[in-house]
Every structure is written in C-alpha cells, then in structure tokens.
Amino acid sequence: MAKINIDNQDAITYQTEELGFTILGGIRLDGLDRMRVTLKVEVLNRKFQHYLDHPDIANLAIRQNLDLYNHHQVEKLSRLIADRLEIGSSPVVQALGEITDQLEGYRLQQIEARKQEQVKPLKVLTEAEQGQAMQFLQQPDLLERTNEIISKSGMVGEELNRLIMYLIFTSRKTIHPLHVISFGSSGTGKSHLQEKIGDLMPDEDKIEITALTENAFYYFDKGELGHKLILIEDLDGIWSALYPLRELQSKQRISKTVTIKDRNGNTKTIHLKVHGPVSIAGCTTHESLYEDNANRCFLLYLDESIEQDERIMDYQRKLSAGKVNSAVEQQARYLLQNVQRILKPVTVRNPYAELLKIPKEVFKQRRTNAHYLAFIEVITFYKQYQRDIQIDEATGERYITTTIDDIREANELMKGILLRKSDELSGATRHYFEQLKVCLKSSGDRTFTNSNIRTMMRIPLSTVKRHHAALLQVGYIRQVESRYTKAYHYEVLSYEEYQQLQQRIITVLDEVTEGLNGSITAHQISEPDKRKKKKQLA
Incomplete structure (x- = not known):
C-alpha cells in the first residue's frame, strides 16, 4: 500500500x-x-x-x-x-x-x-532550586528584598510601581486575583515596566496578547485561563473586547450563546463557557479609561520625572558600553520565577479585617475596599513560608493568617493607589497641575495664560487647553479679567489642595495601623481559632 x-x-x-x-x-x-x-x-x-x-x-x-x-x-x-x-x-x-x-x-x-x-511544559525544579527559592521566601523584610531582586533583574526606577505590579501578578494564584492598568504618555516605559515584571513570572503561567477581537476570549478552552496572567501590551488593541474583559475580571467566568450548523445542515445552539480566575494587566496612553473597566483595576501612573529619565538613559548608556552584567539579570529573573513556582494555593484569613477601613475621600468605596483587603491577602499569601498552616477542624480548611506587619506594608504601598482613587483629576491632568504650580511659584506669577504656560512648560497648546478645561470644570482654577489684554487669564485657587488630600489619606491609614496593636480580643480575632490546629507548611 x-x-x-x-x-x-x-x-x-x-x-x-x-x-x-x-x-x-x-x-x-x-x-x-x-x-x-x-x-x-x-x-x-x-x-x-x-x-x-x-x-x-x-x-x-x-x-x-x-x-x-x-x-x-x-x-x-x-x-x-x-x-x-x-x-x-x-x-x-x-x-x-x-x-x-x-x-x-x-x-x-x-x-x-x-x-x-x-501547552507550555511545566518546569520541574531541582532540589537546589527549590531550596534556594524557599530560603528566599523565608527571609525577613521579604518585600524589600524582593524589590532589590527586581532591580537586579534589569528594572530601572519605578520602585513603588514595580513592587505593586509584582504583587498583583502574584495574586493570579489566589482565589480573587487583582488587575492593573499602567498609564503614561508615549515613550514613558509602560510596556517596558509590564514586560520586565512579566518576565519574573513563569512562562507557563502567562499569556501575552498584542491585539484581541471582541469574541476571542470566548474561544479559549474552558479551563485554559484558570489562574493565568494575561498581559495586554496596549489596551487600544482590544477596545472591542473590553466588555468580556471586565466580566471575566468581576465574575471570573464568561459565557456566550451562538448558533452553528451541524453536518446535516440543521441549526443548533451551543454555549461557550470560559472560566478564570485570571489576573489582567494592560497599558494605555489615554489619560483615562472607561470607568467600568478602570474601577476594577489598580491604576499605576508612570514616573515621568527628569530624574527617572536620567536613570533610564544612564542604564541605556551602560548597556551600550557592555557594562551591564546580563548573567546577573538573568539569574535574578530565574530566582523570582522559581519563587513563583513554589507558591502553593492556600486560603488567607485576615483576623483584623473588621477593624480596617479606607478613607472616606476614596471614590467607589465598595470596590476599592475589596481591592484593599485583597491586596493585604496577597502580601500574606506571598509570605506563606513564614507562617504556620492552620486547619479549621469544623471545615477542614487549611489557611494562614494575616499579621499587623502585612497590613502596615500594604498601607505603605496603597497610599498612592488610594490617593489616585480619591482624586477628581485624571493622572495626566494631576501631573500637569502639579507642574503648573511649581512653575508659577518659581516665576512668582499669580495669573497665567494658555500661551504663557505652553512656553514655560514646552507642551502643545492643545494639551494646555484640554487640561485647563478639566481644571475649570472641577473648580481648581478660575478665569480672571485682565486690564491689558483680551486673552483668557487664569488663577489657581489652592496650591495645597493635593497635599491636604494626601495627608488625609495617610492619616487614616496610619491611624488604622496604630489602632490594631492591642485592640484585638480573643473573641474579635475569630471564634474558629479556639478549635484550630497548627501545621507546618509541607
């Protein structure tokens, strides 16, 4: 034959x-x-x-x-x-x-x-690799040491944003993963930050997407996305898919009913179902995003300062001169990838949850409060090798508990996030407004025009007008008449409003942290603690 x-x-x-x-x-x-x-x-x-x-x-x-x-x-x-x-x-x-x-x-x-x-093959760690990763997770000041390793992996600057993003990516292994959107103008390094932190996650745990059609999410296999990290390079490329994206974030599953024809030509209905949970990260140059999508995510605004520009350019020069040790960077990436691989699914219980609160200035309090509590749980989850596994005899559930130190570290990282979620201005307009205040203070001018600011700050006139329209709408500046010209003149109403808002946010979080010590009675912590067992993490 x-x-x-x-x-x-x-x-x-x-x-x-x-x-x-x-x-x-x-x-x-x-x-x-x-x-x-x-x-x-x-x-x-x-x-x-x-x-x-x-x-x-x-x-x-x-x-x-x-x-x-x-x-x-x-x-x-x-x-x-x-x-x-x-x-x-x-x-x-x-x-x-x-x-x-x-x-x-x-x-x-x-x-x-x-x-x-x-199907990406699962890497089997050697005993030496497991031991090294476990030893790393058992260190004191784990978050600080993690940030140091992230720096060694080739991520320059963005000390706060990179650690927050790393923890959000780690949350993919938990029951309620978190999501993040990075904002910044073109060329500020949004994709670079996401890519560098994404490189610290195992390849088998992430899906990288450049463009996505409206129905693409529905055609993944039913469990293909479970506990995966989805990295979207530019949210502009998936604009039509934002609806299924936010449903996947909220419900951790999506479904769609479609009609097809069988081999006999008969029309029938089938149901497409895809289950999460997933952690989703994306970047955008837009100053703001559709509210329903934005309030489901942590919003990170890139550092566009001159100092950050100098740090990045200095790294680029060293890289071009061959003075960057790529082997050390690769070793740091491998270490954190193996750290991620040995993290095991475990429930986190926060005995202090009932005493925690977020500032009343924060918009969308219900959803933000859930994110705040979940972020604390992620930190506890990341420190699982420093905690005893406890077993609830009534349910048989294995869990670890949050400590006050976890809450204190979460509050330090969350101050900027909560501040952004309390601000009436978009990140780009806020950045412009703070720069405007600095320019006016240094020049000693009380009033200003669009043309003056365009010259002083070297930005397009259309951008200046757009920001001024937003500031007028919320009452942060006002128009004033001029005796000498018919051009529009503006005046800043308050130079301290942002610092005052920031202080209120910090004060609430600090007061909560200080009030936790000694405020928990045996009954307040949790009744099941009286019938639990302790067991070392195996």
Missing part, C-alpha cells in the same frame, strides 16, 4: 502505479466533519510507455475541488478521471479511499501536535 508524502505540507502527494495525486494547499485542521481539498490527478507516463502514443492524455492533469467525505462528489470525480484518462474506475476509487484514510490519520496527528505545542 502506497503512503502519502507529507514532506511538503502544502503539496501532499500520493502515487499508485498508474496515477499521481497531489493535494494542493494541504488540508485544513478545523472542521473534522468535512475534508475539503483541491486535488490534482495526472498519469505517471514515465512508467507506462503505451501512453506515449497518446500525448494529449499523458500530459493532461485534472484539478478539482471536492469534499472527500462527500460520496457523490468522490464518485463523480472517479468517473471523470476514468473517462478523461482512459483507465479503469476501480483503481481510482481505491486510491481516493486510501488517500482519505491516510489524510484522516495525518490530520488527527497534526491536531494533537498543535495542542501539545500550545
């Missing part, structure tokens, strides 16, 4: 003693209920000298589109080949049957191979 030749997958060949078959363009791997091919059939005249007497037949080839699973099309083609090439129909029918059987097996092999390629 002859076998198909798949050396060229776009031109699969099959030969009998009399005929040569070529499947032009290969075969599609989707739709197992059909096998549509473009078939070229020709006489192998080099083996049959009697065809030389009929050159019109010897040089003739038949090309036909057909579905090899369609009996009528195959039968019709068999008769055509037999009549046109003047050969018996039985060898043609037999050859087409053999081709169909072998293509069927080949297609199933290709589908299975594709599935294997899509």
Whole structure:
C-alpha cells in the first residue's frame, strides 16, 4: 500500500502505479466533519510507455475541488478521471479511499501536535532550586528584598510601581486575583515596566496578547485561563473586547450563546463557557479609561520625572558600553520565577479585617475596599513560608493568617493607589497641575495664560487647553479679567489642595495601623481559632 508524502505540507502527494495525486494547499485542521481539498490527478507516463502514443492524455492533469467525505462528489470525480484518462474506475476509487484514510490519520496527528505545542511544559525544579527559592521566601523584610531582586533583574526606577505590579501578578494564584492598568504618555516605559515584571513570572503561567477581537476570549478552552496572567501590551488593541474583559475580571467566568450548523445542515445552539480566575494587566496612553473597566483595576501612573529619565538613559548608556552584567539579570529573573513556582494555593484569613477601613475621600468605596483587603491577602499569601498552616477542624480548611506587619506594608504601598482613587483629576491632568504650580511659584506669577504656560512648560497648546478645561470644570482654577489684554487669564485657587488630600489619606491609614496593636480580643480575632490546629507548611 502506497503512503502519502507529507514532506511538503502544502503539496501532499500520493502515487499508485498508474496515477499521481497531489493535494494542493494541504488540508485544513478545523472542521473534522468535512475534508475539503483541491486535488490534482495526472498519469505517471514515465512508467507506462503505451501512453506515449497518446500525448494529449499523458500530459493532461485534472484539478478539482471536492469534499472527500462527500460520496457523490468522490464518485463523480472517479468517473471523470476514468473517462478523461482512459483507465479503469476501480483503481481510482481505491486510491481516493486510501488517500482519505491516510489524510484522516495525518490530520488527527497534526491536531494533537498543535495542542501539545500550545501547552507550555511545566518546569520541574531541582532540589537546589527549590531550596534556594524557599530560603528566599523565608527571609525577613521579604518585600524589600524582593524589590532589590527586581532591580537586579534589569528594572530601572519605578520602585513603588514595580513592587505593586509584582504583587498583583502574584495574586493570579489566589482565589480573587487583582488587575492593573499602567498609564503614561508615549515613550514613558509602560510596556517596558509590564514586560520586565512579566518576565519574573513563569512562562507557563502567562499569556501575552498584542491585539484581541471582541469574541476571542470566548474561544479559549474552558479551563485554559484558570489562574493565568494575561498581559495586554496596549489596551487600544482590544477596545472591542473590553466588555468580556471586565466580566471575566468581576465574575471570573464568561459565557456566550451562538448558533452553528451541524453536518446535516440543521441549526443548533451551543454555549461557550470560559472560566478564570485570571489576573489582567494592560497599558494605555489615554489619560483615562472607561470607568467600568478602570474601577476594577489598580491604576499605576508612570514616573515621568527628569530624574527617572536620567536613570533610564544612564542604564541605556551602560548597556551600550557592555557594562551591564546580563548573567546577573538573568539569574535574578530565574530566582523570582522559581519563587513563583513554589507558591502553593492556600486560603488567607485576615483576623483584623473588621477593624480596617479606607478613607472616606476614596471614590467607589465598595470596590476599592475589596481591592484593599485583597491586596493585604496577597502580601500574606506571598509570605506563606513564614507562617504556620492552620486547619479549621469544623471545615477542614487549611489557611494562614494575616499579621499587623502585612497590613502596615500594604498601607505603605496603597497610599498612592488610594490617593489616585480619591482624586477628581485624571493622572495626566494631576501631573500637569502639579507642574503648573511649581512653575508659577518659581516665576512668582499669580495669573497665567494658555500661551504663557505652553512656553514655560514646552507642551502643545492643545494639551494646555484640554487640561485647563478639566481644571475649570472641577473648580481648581478660575478665569480672571485682565486690564491689558483680551486673552483668557487664569488663577489657581489652592496650591495645597493635593497635599491636604494626601495627608488625609495617610492619616487614616496610619491611624488604622496604630489602632490594631492591642485592640484585638480573643473573641474579635475569630471564634474558629479556639478549635484550630497548627501545621507546618509541607
């Protein structure tokens, strides 16, 4: 029995003693209920000298589109080949049957191979790698040491943002993962920050996306996204997919009902379901995002200061001069990737949760409060190798508990996040407004015009006007009349409003932290603690 030749997958060949078959363009791997091919059939005249007497037949080839699973099309083609090439129909029918059987097996092999390629292999750590990662997680001041390793991995500056993002990415392993959006103007390093922190996560735990269509999320396998980190390079590329994205964030699952036709042509309804939970990260140059998507995420605003520019350019110069030790950076990335691999699923209980509160100035208090509590739990989760595993005898649940130190560290990291969520201005407008105050103080001017600020701050006039319109709307500046010119003049109403808001945020968090020491009674911590067991993390 002859076998198909798949050396060229776009031109699969099959030969009998009399005929040569070529499947032009290969075969599609989707739709197992059909096998549509473009078939070229020709006489192998080099083996049959009697065809030389009929050159019109010897040089003739038949090309036909057909579905090899369609009996009528195959039968019709068999008769055509037999009549046109003047050969018996039985060898043609037999050859087409053999081709169909072998293509069927080949297609199933290709589908299975594709599935294997899509599944990222899990790395098995050696005892030395496990020991090194565990030793790292058992260190005191773990968050500070983690930030140091992040710096060694090649991430320059953004000390606060990078640690927050690392912890948010770690939350993918928890029951309630967190999400983050990075804001900044073009060229400020949003994608760089996300990419560098994403490199610290194991490859098997993340999915990187550049562009995404509206329905793409619904066609992942049911459990393919479970506890995965989804990195979206630019949210502008998935604008149409924002609705399923936020539903996946909130409900941790999405579903869609679609209609399809079966092989008999009958229309039927099927339900597509995809389950999370997932942690989603994205970047955007927009000054603000649709509120329903933004308030589901932590909002990070990139450092666009001159000092950060100098740090990055200095690193670029060293990299160009060959003075950056890439081996050390790679070693730091491997260490944190292995740290992520040994983190185990475990429930976190916060015995202080009922005493915690967020500042009343924060917008969307309910959702922000949930994020605040979840962020504390992530820190506790990350420190799991420093805690005893406790078992609730009533439910058998294994859990670790949050400490006051966890809350204190979370509050320090969350101050900037809560401040942003309490501000009426977008991040870009706030950054402009603070720069404007500095410029006016240094120049000693009380009033200003659009043209003055454009010159002083070296930014486009359209940007200045847009920011001034936003500031006027919330009452942070006002228009004033000028005796000497008809141009619009403006005046800042308060130079201290942002510092006052910041102080109120800090005061509330600090008061909560200070009030925790000694304020918990045995009954307030939790009643189940009286019937729990302690067990070391195995």
